[in-house]
Amino acid sequence: MTDAQASAAPPILEVRDIGKTYGSILALQGVSASVGVGEVLCVLGDNGAGKSTFIKILSGAHAHTHGKLLAYGVERTFGSPREALDLGIATVYQDLAVVPLMPVWRNFFLGSELTRGFGPFRQLDVKGMRRITKEELAKMGIDLRDVDQPIGTLSGGERQSVAIARAVYFGAKVVILDEPTSALGVKQAGVVLKYIAQARDRGLGVVFITHNPHHAYPVGDRFLLLKRGTSLGDFKKSEITIEEMTKLMAGGAELDALAHELARA
Amino acid sequence: MTTTAPAVTDERIKPAGLIITLLRRPEVGAAVAALAIFIFFSVSTTAFLTPAGVATWLYSASLFGIMAVAVALLMIGGEFDLSAGAMVGTTGLIVGIVTTEWGVNIWLALVIALAIALAIGAANAFVVMKTGLPSFIVTLATFFILQGVNLAVTKIITGTVSIQGMSAVPGFDAVKVFFGSSFALFGMDVKISIVWWIAITALATWILLRTRSGNWIFAVGGQITSSRQVGVPVMKVKMGLFMTTAGAGWLVGMLQLFDVSTVQATTGIGQEFIYIICAVVGGCLLTGGYGSAIGAALGALIYGMTLQGIVFAQWDNNWLKAFLGGMLLLAVLVNLYVRRQAGVRS
Numbered sequence: 001m002t003d004a005q006a007s008a009a010p011p012i013l014e015v016r017d018i019g020k021t022y023g024s025i026l027a028l029q030g031v032s033a034s035v036g037v038g039e040v041l042c043v044l045g046d047n048g049a050g051k052s053t054f055i056k057i058l059s060g061a062h063a064h065t066h067g068k069l070l071a072y073g074v075e076r077t078f079g080s081p082r083e084a085l086d087l088g089i090a091t092v093y094q095d096l097a098v099v100p101l102m103p104v105w106r107n108f109f110l111g112s113e114l115t116r117g118f119g120p121f122r123q124l125d126v127k128g129m130r131r132i133t134k135e136e137l138a139k140m141g142i143d144l145r146d147v148d149q150p151i152g153t154l155s156g157g158e159r160q161s162v163a164i165a166r167a168v169y170f171g172a173k174v175v176i177l178d179e180p181t182s183a184l185g186v187k188q189a190g191v192v193l194k195y196i197a198q199a200r201d202r203g204l205g206v207v208f209i210t211h212n213p214h215h216a217y218p219v220g221d222r223f224l225l226l227k228r229g230t231s232l233g234d235f236k237k238s239e240i241t242i243e244e245m246t247k248l249m250a251g252g253a254e255l256d257a258l259a260h261e262l263a264r265a
Numbered sequence: 266m267t268t269t270a271p272a273v274t275d276e277r278i279k280p281a282g283l284i285i286t287l288l289r290r291p292e293v294g295a296a297v298a299a300l301a302i303f304i305f306f307s308v309s310t311t312a313f314l315t316p317a318g319v320a321t322w323l324y325s326a327s328l329f330g331i332m333a334v335a336v337a338l339l340m341i342g343g344e345f346d347l348s349a350g351a352m353v354g355t356t357g358l359i360v361g362i363v364t365t366e367w368g369v370n371i372w373l374a375l376v377i378a379l380a381i382a383l384a385i386g387a388a389n390a391f392v393v394m395k396t397g398l399p400s401f402i403v404t405l406a407t408f409f410i411l412q413g414v415n416l417a418v419t420k421i422i423t424g425t426v427s428i429q430g431m432s433a434v435p436g437f438d439a440v441k442v443f444f445g446s447s448f449a450l451f452g453m454d455v456k457i458s459i460v461w462w463i464a465i466t467a468l469a470t471w472i473l474l475r476t477r478s479g480n481w482i483f484a485v486g487g488q489i490t491s492s493r494q495v496g497v498p499v500m501k502v503k504m505g506l507f508m509t510t511a512g513a514g515w516l517v518g519m520l521q522l523f524d525v526s527t528v529q530a531t532t533g534i535g536q537e538f539i540y541i542i543c544a545v546v547g548g549c550l551l552t553g554g555y556g557s558a559i560g561a562a563l564g565a566l567i568y569g570m571t572l573q574g575i576v577f578a579q580w581d582n583n584w585l586k587a588f589l590g591g592m593l594l595l596a597v598l599v600n601l602y603v604r605r606q607a608g609v610r611s
Contacts, residue, residue, distance in 0.1 A: 097494040099487035101554045102480075110484055111495035113477045123475040 010073050011036040012174050012205045013058065013089065019066030020053050027053040029066065031231040033224040035174060035205040040196060042216035043209045044249060045226035051209050054226065058176055058207060059091035060084030088173030092180065096163045100152030104144060105133040107151045108166050132169070140165045141198050156184045157191035164195055174205040181215045193219050213249065214262075217242045225249060291548025292560030294599045298546070298592070299563050299570070306574035313570075313577050316452040323455070326569025327462035328517055330562045332536070333543035334462075334469045335513035337561035340544050341473070342506045343486035343553030344393065344400040348385070349540055351411035352514030353533030356382050357522040358419055361428030371436040379515045385411075386511025390504040412534055419530040426530040431522065445523030458520045462562065465513070469558035482506065487554025542589060543568055546596040567592065 011034035019029035028050040035041040045051045056062040057069065060078030068075055071087050078084045081091070098107045106129075114125040114132075133147045140161050144154075151159060160180050167175050177196070181189040196206055196219050210216050216223060223240060225232035225248050232248050246262065306313040313322070332349055339346055359378040363369040369377070389407055393400045419426055431437060447456045473479040481502045484492040493499055514533075522528050545551065546567060547560025568589070575585055 093494075095491070097491040099484050099491050099554065101487045102483055106480055106483070110480060110492070111497050113480055115477060122477075123471075124477065124480065126475065 011070070012072060013207070014070040014073075015057070015064075015067065016070070017067040018057060018064050018069060020057060020062065021065050026229055028057070028226075028229050031067075031224070031226070033222070033231075033234045035207055035222070037205060038200050038203050039221045040200050040206045040208055040219055041222045041224060042220035043207060043224045043226065044211065044213060044216055044245065046211055046249060048228070049226040050229040051211075051226060052178075053229075055091065055176055055178055055207075055209060058084070058089065060089070088171055089176065090167035090170070090172035090174070091176040091178065092160070092163045092167055093178050094180075094183070096159055098151050098159060098163065101150050103148045104137075104151050104154070104162060105130045105147040108133045108136070108147075108162065108169075112170060136165045136169045137162065139198075139202070140168075140195055142195075155188055155191075157188035157195075160184075160192050161195040164199055168199065168202070168204060172204065174207060175199060176207040176209070178209050179211070180208070181210060181212065189215055211249075213242055213245045217245065291555060291557040291600075292563055293548075294596065295547045295560050295563035295567065298595075299567050302567055302570050302574070306570060306577065310574065310577040313574055317454070318573070318577060320453040320455060322569045322573035323453075323459050324569075325572050326566045327456070327458040328520060329536075329539060329543055329568050330462040330565030331458070331465050331517050331520075332510075332513050332540045333547070333561040333565040334466050334558045335510045336540040337544040337547060337549050337556050337558055338469055338473070338482060339506045339510050340541070340549045340551070341486045341553060341556040342482045342503060343489065344503060344506065345404060345541065346386075346389065346507060346510045347401065347404040347537045348389065348407035348411055349404075349510050349514050350533040350536035351408050351415065352382055352385065352511055353518045353521065353536070354415050354528070354530065355385075355411050355533075356515040356518030357528035357532055358415055358428065358530060360519070360522060361431055361528050362419065362422055364434045365428060365430050366422055371434055371440055375440065375519065378518070379512065382511040382515040382518075383508050386508040387504060389511075390500075390507035393507075394500055394503055408537065415532075416530045428528045431526040431528075437523075437526070440519075441523045443523075444519045445526075456524065458524070461516065461520065462565075465516075466558055466562040473558055478502070478505070483554055485553075539568060539589070542593050545600075546592055548596075548600060550600060551597075564596075 014034035016032050018031050020027045031050075031054065033041060033043075043051055043054060053062070057064045057078075060081040060083050063077050063079060069077065071089070076083075076087075084091075099110065102110070109129050114128050115122045116125045116128075117123055130147050134144065137144055137147075142158060142161055142165070151162065154162065160177075164175055164177070180192050180196075184192065193215060196208060199206055200219075208216065208220065217237075221237055223235045223237070223245060225235070225245065227249070235245075312318045332353070336346060336349055356378040359381060360371070360374045363374045363377060364371050385407065389400070389404055392398070393403050396403075416426060419428070442457075444457065447454050449455070471479075473482060481492070481497045484495075484497050485499050485502050489499060518528075518533070521532065543564030544556065544561045545564070547557060547562070547564035549556030549561065571588055572585060575582060575588075
């Protein structure tokens, strides 16, 4: 389904032969990929493969030094995360930017609170914020008993999805998820994968960074494989199997041990 | 392929009972303790519940309460201010000296004292935020500086360690209406500071729970990096909090000065920890991000009732300190228990 959608719409975000050097260090080179409406791009790679550099370029934290970055078909160089955010490119970092002791709805609107009234009598629209939080979370398939509970009481997967829902509500067209499943158990990781699918079905582009092929494969439409700062290729789901992907990522030497480990998992 | 969105409810979350819901409010513990102490002294002493008795402990509680509420806001925002007590003396001395020694207009003197207090508060915030040093250390320094300056400067200018003759200053009675007057209510002689205390507690509660600034105070105290990431103006919030505490110090300084028309150079010294204790008894966490203005006001009420109750019961005054320590320990333990019950992982 999503392949057809992606080919009809222009990609929201596309990189062509993009690269980044920090002084004399080549952090990333020759990477091409794209993410369209209702599409999930999985970025896979082991530690040090260049995943972080890739996110930093997409999110506007660092400008690229080689190649092209296109948003809605227009070439751009982001000078700050704000510029990326204004184009609807939102990044959900691993620490999620939440305050554990504060209620879910206060976290949802933190920094962009709704208010009503004038001048010194301007106060929070508590009812409105509670209602919107509940609605937006319901759209993600999360039914919270109580949006007044501290966000710290939610499970890791739920917190992740609140952060995604928040990015979506505040205008994100593409959500970049930095290793959302890496700190989670199997079940919770499954929950997050479900929310990624949910976001995709609502027409968002998702860039899902992970080092786990088993998390990426079920939900991804395209797979960008990175190794030591270079691209091993950008594959459609039909072009690659999970075994091939694992093999590419792991490389020859460790393969037997890894295959053994995965077979038992 | 379409993904349906079933409502996700986790069977491991058991519905919180009424008790837990109540215990989630930070001020509940203090309210229970305040009630118990009220009943105890009402039964065990004859003077406690008389109109004169009530007026006395309410007045006592009000002066601590105003400061405790301001300190609570600051603590929720994740900082301490140990200079808050000395500030009460500093502002009182400034007004006393410039009016009695130099003949400055009394209204102007009030403004000068407020401006100096706010500047010191802003300086505290600036140093804390720019250096990243703990506010405990920075304001400890401010505390000692103010304590020394209060005594030394007062001695240089007046030759003594107190200000006399305030009531002879022109305009004293007009200002006294705002800071030192009292009115009759239910047979009590109610001091104006009690009105200030209630008004400030109400205002602080409204700000904390119903305004953007309040949301930001909880956020900067709870998780400063997250707050920055979502665009909360961290510096402004902390600056505002330190200045609020300093401003509250000025208010209490004026309330004391115009009530008794004199001020000692040692006024306020040693009170800074009582404000913090009141805030903690009222449910503030020492680590920031959690607490309540009403709780802090109740903490001050507990302190005021005990302070005067011990006098009425004719016990040795030293029991107060022991009681205070016990109260603090109990409050911290209750807070810990509550946080575990509420299931807050942080």
